[in-house]
Amino acid sequence: MVSQTKAVQFGNIQLGTGIPKIAVPITGKTSDEVIQQAEKIILEKPDLVEWRIDFFNDVTDADKLKAIAEKLRSTLNVPLLTTFRTHGEGGELELSDEKYFEICHNIIAFGQTDGVDIELYHESNSVLSLLVAAKEHSVVSIMSNHDFEKTPDKIDIENRLTKMSEMGADVAKMAVMPETTDDVLTLLEATNNVQNKLTTPIITMSMGDLGKVTRISGEVFGSAVTFATVGAASAPGQIPINNLRNDLNDLKLK
Structure with a gap:
């Protein structure tokens, strides 16, 4: 079957x-660490950078978050995805849903990112409001779900990704633990x-050592993005960028 995916x-x-x-990923805890990591990462020429703002110590301070967002944007020469990963899905900081949505709305409004991660499993109207805001600001929405405990069954995975697409996400993402x-x-x-089945691009991965094969086989099976390391990893099983680039090129479809 020919893929139905439409590029975003x-x-x-x-x-x-x-x-x-x-x-x-950028996982700096301070403004200096964020910029230092960014400067090191861009030397390795990734296709995009994910800024994990749940690692940033001042993420709840809107003024400080905006200041470092602007500085990071001026430092990078590649597209930026900004992500607050909640504690329940493997993130660093435990916050109320209200604060999570406030931070995500701020990130969109700052106008300093190409994309924003929006977690599926929150109150649906609040999720939809983020999707609307992202679209209004021409920010790509990557809707996500992460299971660090297990791998749901095949139908469940398919249904979650399909729901993300039906809700209006530009890209649907799911990570599971095997x-x-x-x-x-x-x-x-x-x-x-x-x-x-879907026109929406998808990103999937099986984490840990068992799942490493899924991080290099996306072109064959249909995953649009894979996550590599330059220094610290943000999830188990991520592969150093130079190794990953070689693996992807070896598996490239002619």
């Missing part, structure tokens, strides 16, 4: 076409099925 413009790159794009090789195959089969 993300800064100067397209998600959902060709070889998976490589993202590298306990067996069968779990890895479940994730890959679900990914393949969904990319053959």
Whole structure:
């Protein structure tokens, strides 16, 4: 079956076409650490950068967050995805839903990012309001769900990704934790099925060592982005960027 995916413009790159794009996370706790990591990362020429603002010590201070967002934007020469990963989905900081949505709205309003991560499993009207805000500000919405405990069954994975698309997300993302090789195959089969049904680009990964194969096989099975490391990892199983780039090129479809 031919993929139905329609590419989404993300800064100067397209998600959902060709070889998976490589993202590298910034996990600095201070403004200096954020910029130092950014300067080191851009030397390795990733396709995009993910700024994990849940690591940033002053993330709840809107003025300080805006100041570092502006400085980071001027430092980077690649597209930027900004993510607050909540504690329940593997993030660093436990906040109320109200504060989570406030931070996400601020990030969109600052106008300093190409994309924003929006978690699926929050109050639906609040999620929809973020999607609307992102669209109004021409910010790409990547809706996500992470399960650090297990791998849901294939139908469940497919349904979650489909729901993200139906809600209006530009890109749908899901990460799961495998306990067996069968779990890895479940994730890959679900990914393949969904990319053959939806026009929305999808990002999927099976985490940890067992799931590393899913981080290099996205072009075959239909995952648009893969996450690499330059220094610290933000999730288990991420591969150093130079190794990952070689792996992706070796598996590139002719």
